């Protein structure tokens with residue numbers, strides 16, 4: 001499916017001024033990204049380091065690239081020179097490595113901590129106590145700034161379960177970032193619930209670009 005301008009415009013209108021749209025472009029071509037770019041979209045999210053680095057080299061320099069996948073410490077170096085926001089920081093060790101690499105480039109890199117909210121065992125993320133440990137340690141790091149939280153709800157039809165997970169994440173946000181945190185929650189299937197529960201950044205792939213093959 002090609003990018004549909006009407007769907008994009010409707011989405012922006014629905015989100016309004018307080019919820020930022022991150023277009024998740026993993027597996028999509030440079031042409032797909034440029035089609036959305038031509039409509040004004042500047043924030044794009046990718047899950048794989050190699051793919052992100054290649055796209056960043058090919059595409060316009062004013063795109064704000066978000067990394068939303070699981071980041072391995074040995075790959076931090078490749079994205080730190082240009083990445084706009086890293087959503088999935090799930091250990092103190094990873095945060096320290098981002099700080100170390102960012103310091104070398106002279107940048108201060110913004111990140112979100114990924115919190116484990118889903119009941120599924122397989123999803124990555126910190127629990128509430130671990131968020132506290134990372135938040136205590138973060139101010140000592142000069143080249144990384146923790147701006148908020150990110151989470152993924154369970155992949156279930158049970159809307160109330162999803163709502164409860166999002167609500168729990170918002171509670172953690174309000175504790176550590178009263179009034180000013182980025183809350184990255186909500187994808188194509190659950191973004192409406194996420195916004196009702198306080199999301200201010202939604203990560204939308206398939207609704208904008210069509211299903212991934």
Ligand SMILES: *Cc1c(COP(=O)(O)O)cnc(C)c1O
Pocket residue numbers: 024026047068069152187188189203204205206207
């Ligand atoms: C792929 C992905 C998305 C987008 O998913 P859609 O269901 O296509 O909107 C959002 N967040 C993360 C972390 C992803 O990996």
